[in-house]
Amino acid sequence: MRYDNFPDHSAALPEVTSTWSYHRRSSRRGAEEINDESAVSSEGEKEFLKVKKRKHKKIRATSQENHHWWYAFAVVTLLAVATRQVGLDLPAGTVWDEVHFGTFANHYINRTFYHDVHPPLGKMMVAGAAWLTGYQATFEFAVGKDYTPDINFVGMRGVSL
Structure with a gap:
């Protein structure tokens, strides 16, 4: 049985705009992302876009903040070594x-x-x-x-x- 004899009914289906379709469009190679809320049809998609924008914001700590955990790590390590050697x-x-x-x-x-x-x-x-x-x-x-x-x-x- 050949499948190419069946008619294509996909053109008759209404276009569905949902968070899934947004994700599919934006994850394809060369696809344009929807950043304008006027192009979004539902409230659910608007909320999805807001969350997606928040997740993709890159928050970087300053170089001074990055070194504080090293100081804490060094102090804890030195204290552990010092207390291990006692007795x-x-x-x-x-x-x-x-x-x-x-x-x-x-x-x-x-x-x-x-x-x-x-x-x-x-x-x-x-x-x-x-x-x-x-x-x-x-x-x-x-x-x-x-x-x-x-x-x-x-x-x-x-x-x-």
Whole structure:
């Protein structure tokens, strides 16, 4: 069955002016936007045009206003870092997950094989901090064991969350 034999009835239909037709006309390539309210036929389209004009107005902050949030961000970040560093030297012995993370740091620094089912990023960060602070991976981690004076455990605790 061929469809080109049917008559075209679209010419007999009345032209519908609505917000949808406005949107279709304005979004086509090369279409002219209706900015004059006299060309709009309904109150709904007039309201639509008002809202559309308000949405497309570009409001830019001055350059001075743009930098205020950077100052607030910097202050909050510095306060967070400062409060995080308070009390990292207490207690002077191993606590909780330091036993596990320290043991894994020893494995990473000594390049010995071990198997762990958890993702390695946190342990690698602790091992990196330990290596940067000069840790030689000679301490045997156990719960409650005091650190020796040659170990900079504050540096290792600083990267752990």
